Amino acid sequence: MGSSKKQTAVPVRTKVPSPEEVEKRNTVHINAETVTNVTSTDFPGFYPGEDHSWDIEKFRESVRVVFHQNDPYEAQFSLIGVDASIANAFRRIMIADIPTLAIEDIFMWNNTSVIQDEVLGHRLGLIPFTGGKEGLHNFLKWYKKGETPCDYNTVELELKVKCENNESAPADSKDPKELYHNAHVYAKDIKFVPKGRQAKYFSGENAIRPTNPDILVAKMRPGQEIDLTMHMHKGVGSDHAKFSPVATASYRLMPTITILEPILGRDAEKFQKCFPEGVIGLEKVTKEEAKKKGSGYEGHEGELKAVVLDAMRDTVSRECLRHDEFKDKVKLGRRRDHFIYLVESTGQWESDAIFLESIAHLKEKAKRFEKQVVNMVQ
Amino acid sequence: MAALDDGFEALLEPFYNGKKLTDPISTTQDKFHLVPAFLKVKGLVKQHIDSYNYFVNEEIKDIVRANRVVRSDQDPNFWLEFRDIRVGMPTRTEDGEQVQSRNPVTPMECRLRDLTYAAPVEVDIAYTRDKNVIVRKNIPLCRIPVMLKSAKCYLNGATNAQMEVFNECPLDPGGYFVIGGTEKVILIQEQLSKNRIIVEADEKTGGVMASVTSSTHERKSKTYVVLKKDRIVLQHNTLSEPIPIVIVLKAFGGLSDNDIIELVCGGDARYQDDFLINFDEAGRAGVYTQQQALEYVGARVKMGGNRPKFGAAPRRNHAEEGLDALANLVIAHVTVEGLDFYPKAVYIAMMVRRVLMAAQNPKLVDDRDFVGNKRLELAGQLISLLFEDLFKKFISDVKYNIDNFFKKPNRTSTYDPHGAIMANGHYISHGLNRAIQSGNWTVKRFNMNRAGITHVLSRLSYIAALGMMTRISSQFEKTRKVSGPRALQPSQWGMLCTSDTPEGEACGLVKNLALMTHITTNVPEEPVKKMIFAADESVGPIREYTGTEMHSKGSYIIHLNGTPFAVTREPKRFAARFRTLRRRGWVSPFVSIHINEHFSAVHIATDEGRICRPYIIVKNGKSMLKAEHLKMLQLGQATFDTFLTSGVVEYLDVNEENDTLVALQEDQITNSTTHMEIEPFTILGAVAGLIPFPHHNQSPRNTYQCAMGKQAIGAIAYNQFNRIDTLLYTLVYPQRPMVITKTIQLIHYDKLPAGQNATVVVMSYSGYDIEDALVLNKASLDRGFGRCQVFRKYTAELQGYTNGRRDRVGGIMKDEDDKPIVKHAILDADGLAQVGSKVESGQTMIKKETPLDQISTGIAGDRGSDDYRDASTNYRISDPAIIDKVMISVNERENKLIKVQTRQTRRPELGDKFSSRHGQKGVVGIIVNEEDMPFSDKGLRPDIIMNPHGFPSRMTVGKLFECLTGKASVIAGEKDYGFGDAFRSHPVESMGQALIDHGFSWEGKDYFTSGITGEPMEAYIYNGPIFYQRLKHMVQDKMHSRSRGPRAILTRQPTEGRSRDGGLRLGEMERDCLIAYGASQLLLERLMISSDGTELDVCQECGLFGYKGYCNACKSTRNVTQMTMPYACKLLVQELISMNVGVKLKLEDEFPHPR
Structure with a gap:
């Protein structure tokens, strides 16, 4: 084939797809029982006979990031204009590859509570901690198994609580929290023990502390005691879920709702109820619309019609496809290249920083891969 | 409202729709409140406890009363009388001696110290001493094991707080015994009813047979009336041959031929025609008078058997023999007073009549499998059988002792029976203990010898323990291939659980009680007899009627416990009036009455072991349960028993059930309705009650779940960490099921659950999920899903020996650096393992040593070695564990008792078994990283991925419903949504609406994205929470491989x-494959080289084995050659030779050397 091309030597004519075609390609169809058009082509974004050669300028133009919410522990943003594989890579990296600090080794000096050593250890390990970002991300390094714990790779914590009778408890009290001191052991009872240079990075409000101080660790009764030292190390989520920087990191595709034929009156109200609040609005049919022939609004002036207000709020429950009234009147879909991310941080990273870090990670990985590819070609 | 402390808070909890106490009550919706009310009074294992209580409070006194007096054969003036017997409260003993202690012995102490939870039994006696009557009270007789939570147990009626003080779980049902530290249950035994006529047809010969098993305190015997070739005979196992029935009836005396035919046939000509031939039989035998008849019978009484053992019985003639046999052996439960045989004659005539009727109309035979023809034997009855036997043995021992004493001609003292009672009493204690411990019930006087009556209470899970308490085992042979006894009987409805039965050989033979079932205890007959006459003026004693009158149309014979007692012509009115008496509390609620139209009979039953359950009474088309009753119940002003005597509810047994028309719901009541179900879900038992939406499942699935629910790991009791069980599995984070049932609340499974609510998506994933394998999320495991703990017990007893030496602990071995050797690394200075230390395979936990010298007396230089031999308890499991507890105590023999408990915490791994509550089990096929898991729009990632192929063939729609209901209740945050009761579950439509309201698809299927490609799934995926149980089968306990290893001593083959x-056996079939394939070298290797191949010397001359190249038979080395053969073969040859079977080996070269 290559040879025939050479012979004809006609300049390659590039097809330019129509806007409808682009729209169609860019939509995942949401049907009543199936999802169709889910897979992109073997070479995502490429179509035969068309010019889709990668161009950094074009890429720069098409890719957008829009933040909808950006709190320290929760962020929602849209990443628009990339393929699912890239978007998914970010998601996967956020869950499994970004390092955080978590309790890894426990030195159990004394544990006379009812909760067994391993279970207590497991519970402690799962407590998310936060602290000075500079120290966490730049100062602390990896800890290799068998290495001597040092200030730059290990954070020491301490939990030393003893349950005792509360002499000043009200006489008629039945609440163990009133009757005894330390009846409940919380995450906030864990004390950070700075070592060496850690004092510089983790002092004051930068101290290493549990993200959620009220996590219940154990319950005790008078005479019981927990005394232990903990070592925190850096790790990644693929090793153990406790190292994952996110409670969840996921995305969904931007929903689209296309009203093909007018939905009016009672139907419009019912249609609105098929969606979460704020997705569908009701507007009065205007004079102009009513005049327009073939629009379906003839003679319905002043009646309510359903209009799409904010498709992003849709949860894609497909409820509207269940009712015969709306048959062929509405088309549901999702934009293939519009990813709405939801990232919930567990505290060691700002939610948005996790995403940025994931990009950096992907870059690292690509570089490593590039080396391999180059090696392979040679 | 004050917080209740009795664990029956569920009583006051609203059922659906968050109804409060103040809300209006509708009887249709809320009549289920009677179920907790019933369980509050009766409890789940009340049958056992009631039965035991009846024994210790009443029956034990009856038994003693029946064997009250002991007389001496030697001295006719001496007698010893047992005037009363009492069972006390449990006490401690040391070396068999009662000890005084400040605090009562608790069941927990017994479990931990390997004691028996038993109470002393005391008797009051009176005896003569030189014409004076001496009365002595409170003489200790024996000790009997005490059932937990029975009237004699300290836990009886204890509140939750008191239970805690006793270190006991408030939710523990009780009803079992603690014998030597182990918990033993006496299973409910199912039997054919006693003292009732059963008519059966023999299909082969066309004969009809009526049989009755008479059971009295003295003996059990079976009497048959058989119709064979038109002739009716009576058979009994003490009669050497069948006796023509007319001869028997004549032998009773006082009956003319006309009387006989009237008693049997009444005025019915058909029966008369059939029966007349039997008179010829008597005539042919030459029997015309009572005397002749008695002689005829007497000549056929088997000799031996019931002769008194000591002293020659006076020789009796045939007539006396026959009289005795008829009076005491045949139909023994109909007693003969004076020489009045009339009741017995009526009884036998009735049997004959039943035979004739069945011969005329084959439909009139009885169904052996009908539940109304069954009786359930409970702990109390079984113990009373045993106790009576042991007490009789005790009496004869005491009598022997008395006789021995009075035999002596010149006595120096007067007789005091105290010593004999003390000396022989402990045989009773031992007998009871041994029987309960071993499960072998041996009652000499009934020739009863049953094994497997008791079982160790399974504490694998709370449900396993509960399931064991409601289990019924049948006496039927398991091997016989008959479907009848195994089939589900329609009369099981509501009495026996329809789902809970094992699979395999015991299928249908082992049953379980339903939730509301009660088993009756004995009610005295005498008051009932009076009530029968008082109830209706039409009732007259049977004696006042002739046979024709009895059997005339419209006359109904009233039977009391199967024995004809009275006659009425107004059976319906009588029954109605009798029922009214019962509903008002004049007659025990457990007395049943029903009319049998086919036999014109009214049956009143007061005997023990009948299966019954309560119903709401309906009168004139109106339910007697009114809203105010429920209100009273809720306010605590009434209990279930109040309703029993106020005519709201009553108990019906299976027979009486047949006389009723029961409506399921209030709106189904018609004018002819007599009763209403309290709650339809009570047709299931406690174990099947765990299943949500069971009415949507294929029935075998529910049965499978009943078997698996008992294997689920979870919390077993509140005191689980205080107990030291041989093997204990617990879940680290058990959860209350998202979808529960009312039964779950009633049996408190929500407080001691065994499983977790897993988020399940139903989709195909990775191919590692075929054949029901599950895909698990690794992050879920990291976070504690399915994590469980395994506790094991190791015990050692430090015994003392007769020479005063004792076992000891200690003696840790040290290495050169004065550190303990690895084997003893975890031992403390006292020779016991340190709590909290990790123990690896081979390490010692209890360093026990026994003295080498255990027999020397130490007298006059007879002194053995002072050395000790190691007898330590080592940890033998390949996976390490942690020492959880070490207990040191003293047992009943005053030996030091050491218990060490180890603990392993296990996270689920590949191959571990899980199951939902719908009989859908599966093993973990792959554990997937969280980022690879599919995720929904909300970011939800599943804990478990289940393959959809599990659904079509299993048809477990209930599981789909559980998932949907669970999802709706989670999303809506409504706890009350999650009810999946049988026949009254929450409608699924409203669940769908809840999902829609929260932006989900109504059918529970959502849009998911693949975690691997990042692209959407092409189908919507069903997802939601499903309660998953972790089953006890774990790979860690089963994984096994071996290359080299130990061999059996005898055969030298690898052990099994x-x-x-x-080793892993290469069996016959595998061998066949290798032969067929022709892999001869592999065969040789597997069966010889890698197994028990031995080099042997064989003499070619004589064919015997030689030794070191020398044949001892031929005295030569000439023809001895070496060969290899399996050691097992060599062994066979030698064993045959030792039995004088000559075996010679003839050797031949298959490939002769070319010479």
Whole structure:
């Protein structure tokens, strides 16, 4: 084939797809029982006979990031204009590859509570901690198994609580929290023990502390005691879920709702109820619309019609496809290249920083891969 | 409202729709409140406890009363009388001696110290001493094991707080015994009813047979009336041959031929025609008078058997023999007073009549499998059988002792029976203990010898323990291939659980009680007899009627416990009036009455072991349960028993059930309705009650779940960490099921659950999920899903020996650096393992040593070695564990008792078994990283991915419903949504609406994205929470491999089984494959080289084995050659030779050397 091309030597004519075609390609169809058009082509974004050669300028133009919410522990943003594989890579990296600090080794000096050593250890390990970002991300390094714990790779914590009778408890009290001191052991009872240079990075409000101080660790009764030292190390989520920087990191595709034929009156109200609040609005049919022939609004002036207000709020429950009234009147879909991310941080990273870090990670990985590819070609 | 402390808060909890106490009550919706009310009064294992209580409070006194007096054969003036017997409260003993202690012995102490939870039994006696009557009270007789939570147990009526003080779980049902530290249950035994006529047809010969098993305190015997070739005979196992029935009836005396035919046939000509031929039989035998008849019978009484053992019985003639047999052996439960045989004659005539009727109309035979023809024997009855036997033995021992004493001609003292009672009493204690411990019930006087009556209470899970308490085992042979006894009987409805039965050989033979079932205890007959006459003026004693009158149309014979007692012509009115008496509390609620139209009979039953359950009474088309009753119940002003005597509810047994028309719901009541169901879900038992939406499942699935629910790991009791069980599995984070049932609340499974709510998506994933394998999320495991703990017990007893030496602990071995050797690394200075230390395979936990010298007396230089031999308890499991507890105590023999408990915490791994509550089990096929898991729009990632192929063939729609209901209740945050009761579950439509309201698809299927490609799934995926149980089968306990290892001593073949590090057998069929394939070298290797191949010397001359190249038979080395053969073969040859079977080996070269 290559040879025939050479012979004809006609300049390659590039097809330019129509806007409808682009729209169609860019939509995942949401049907009543199936999802169709889910897979992109073997070479995502490429179509035969068309010019889709990668161009950094074009890429720069098409890719957008829009933040909808950006709190320290929760962020929602849209990443628009990339393929699912890239978007998914970010998601996967956020869950499994970004390092955080978590309790890894426990030195159990004394544990006379009812909760067994391993279970207590497991519970402690799962407590998310936060602290000075500079120290966490730049100062602390990896800890290799068998290495001597040092200030730059290990954070020491301490939990030393003893349950005792509360002499000043009200006489008629039945609440163990009133009757005894330390009846409940919380995450906030864990004390950070700075070592060496850690004092510089983790002092004051930068101290290493549990993200959620009220996590219940154990319950005790008078005479019981927990005394232990903990070592925190850096790790990644693929090793153990406790190292994952996110409670969840996921995305969904931007929903689209296309009203093909007018939905009016009672139907419009019912249609609105098929969606979460704020997705569908009701507007009065205007004079102009009513005049327009073939629009379906003839003679319905002043009646309510359903209009799409904010498709992003849709949860894609497909409820509207269940009712015969709306048959062929509405088309549901999702934009293939519009990813709405939801990232919930567990505290060691700002939610948005996790995403940025994931990009950096992907870059690292690509570089490593590039080396391999180059090696392979040679 | 004050917080209740009795664990029956569920009583006051609203059922659906968050109804409060103040809300209006509708009887249709809320009549289920009677179920907790019933369980509050009766409890789940009340049958056992009631039965035991009846024994210790009443029956034990009856038994003693029946064997009250002991007389001496030697001295006719001496007698000893047992005037009363009492069972006390449990006490401690030391070396068999009662000890005084400040605090009562608790069941928990017994479990931990390996004691028996038993109470002393005391008797009051009176005896003569030189014409004076001496009365002595409170003489200790024996000790009997006490059932937990029975009237004699300290836990009886204890509140939750008191239970805690006793270190006991408030939710523990009780009803079992603690014998030597182990919990033993006496299973409910199912039997054919006693003292009732059963008519059966023999299909082969066309004969009809009526049989009755008479059971009295003295003996059990079976009497048959058989119709064979038109002739009716009576058979009994003490009669050597069948006796023509007319002869028997004549032998009773006082009956003319006309009387006989009237008693049997009444005025019915058809029966008369059939029966007349039997008179010829008597005539042919030459029997015309009572005397002749008695002689005829007497000549056929088997000799031996019931002769008194000591002293020659006076020789009796045939007539006396016959009289005795008829009076005491045949139909023994109909007693003969004076020489009045009339009741017995009526009874036998009735049997004959039933035979004739069945011969005329084959439909009139009885159904052996009908539940109304069954009786359930409970702990109390079984113990009373045993106790009576042991007490009789005791009496004869005491009598022997008395006789021995009075035999002596010149006595120096007067007789005091105290010593004999003390000396022989402990045989009773031992007998009871041994029987309960071993499960072998041996009652000499009934020739009863049953094994497997008791079982160790399974504490694998709370449900397993509960399930064991409601289990019924049948006496039927398991091997016989008959479907009848195994089939589900329609009369099981509501009495026996329809789902809970094992699979396999015991299928249908082992049953379980339904939730509301009660088993009756004995009600005295005498008051009932009076009530029968008082109830209706039409009732007259049977004696006042002739046979024709009895059997005339419209006359109904009233039977009391199967025995004809009275006659009425107004059976319906009588029954109605009798029922009214019962509903008002004049007659015990457990007395049943029903009319049998076919036999014109009214049956009143007061006997024990009948299966019954309560119903709401309906009168004139109106339910007697009114809203105010429920209100009273809720306010605590009434209990279930109040309703029993106020005519709201009553108990019906299976027979009486047949006389009723029961409506399921209030709106189904018609004018002819007599009763209403309290709650339809009570047709299931406690174990099947765990299943949500069971009415949507294929029935075998529910049965499978009943078997698996007992294997689920979870919390077993509140005191689980205080107990030291041989093997204990617990879940680290058990959860209350998202979808529960009312039964779950009633049996408190929500407080001691065994499983977790897993988020399940139903989709195909990775191919590692075929054949029901599950895909698990690794992050879920990291976070504690399915994590469980395994506790094991190791015990050692430090015994003392007769020479005063004792076992000891200690003696840790040290290495050169004065550190303990690895084997003893975890031992403390006292020779016991340190709590909290990790123990690896081979390490010692209890360093026990026994003295080498255990027999020397130490007298006059007879002194053995002072050395000790190691007898330590080592940890033998390959996976390490942690020492959880070490207990040191003293047992009943005053030996030091050491218990060490180890603990393993296990996270689920590949191959571990899980199951939902719908009989859908599966093993973990792959554990997937969280980022690879599919995720929904909300970011939800599943804990478990289940393959959809599990659904079509299993048809477990209930599981789909559980998932949907669970999802709706989670999303809506409504706890009350999650009810999946049988026949009254929450409608699924409203669940769908809840999902829609929260932006989900109504059918529970959502849009998911693949975690691997990042692209959407092409189908919507069903997802939601499903309660998953972790089953006890774990890979860690089963994994096994071996290359080299131990061999059996005898055969030198590799040992068998994982516990002995055994080899994997290449069996017959595998061998066949290798032969067929022709892999001869592999065969040789597997069966010889890798097994028990031995080099042997064989003499070619004589064919015997030689030794070291020398044949001892031929005295030469000439023809001895070496060969290899399996050691087992060599063994066989030698064993045959030792039995004088000559075996010679003839050797031949298959490939002769070319010479």
